Amino acid sequence: xxxxxxxxxxxxxxxxxxxxxxxxxxxxxxxxxxxxxxxxxxxxxxxxxxxxxxxxxxxxxxxxxxxxxxxxxxxxxxxxxxxxxxxxxxxxxxxxxxxxxxxxxxxxxxxxxxxxxxxxxxxxxxxxxxxxxxxxxxxxxxxxxxxxxxxxxxxxxxxxxxxxxxx
Numbered sequence: 001x002x003x004x005x006x007x008x009x010x011x012x013x014x015x016x017x018x019x020x021x022x023x024x025x026x027x028x029x030x031x032x033x034x035x036x037x038x039x040x041x042x043x044x045x046x047x048x049x050x051x052x053x054x055x056x057x058x059x060x061x062x063x064x065x066x067x068x069x070x071x072x073x074x075x076x077x078x079x080x081x082x083x084x085x086x087x088x089x090x091x092x093x094x095x096x097x098x099x100x101x102x103x104x105x106x107x108x109x110x111x112x113x114x115x116x117x118x119x120x121x122x123x124x125x126x127x128x129x130x131x132x133x134x135x136x137x138x139x140x141x142x143x144x145x146x147x148x149x150x151x152x153x154x155x156x157x158x159x160x161x162x163x164x165x166x167x
């Protein structure tokens with residue numbers, strides 16, 4: 001039951017923060033943090049992924065509903081949720097037997113950094129590609145992806161550091 005409360009708290013707090021706080025931050029005209037992807041990063045690994053993919057879609061579509069963005073957040077979030085296990089196998093060298101004991105806080109920082117940055121970059125590239133949906137704005141997509149990814153990563157690691165220090 002503790003796991004259910006953790007997932008519900010993570011879901012609702014990230015939804016609330018993204019909709020009411022982070023969507024209202026627009027630094028330098030085009031840099032916006034998308035910290036709701038922490039749900040994908042912190043969700044416990046498991047073999048049965050259907051509930052995880054459903055909750056990920058629900059989080060993304062909820063953010064799309066409040067942001068009036070037509071499903072692009074849901075697609076980008078669902079895509080990184082789908083490839084997450086592949087990245088865990090490649091970066092952390094984990095197998096299905098290791099999923100129950102996998103804890104991101106016990107892994108080396110270099111691997112965690114690579115994992116988080118790859119997920120953030122893929123999410124932001126998909127998000128901004130779908131938002132612009134034009135090859136003429138490709139430089140704008142790359143610029144938005146890079147700067148928003150840096151801003152999101154800094155906020156993610158700062159938030160993780162602050163929360164871990166309190167415990």
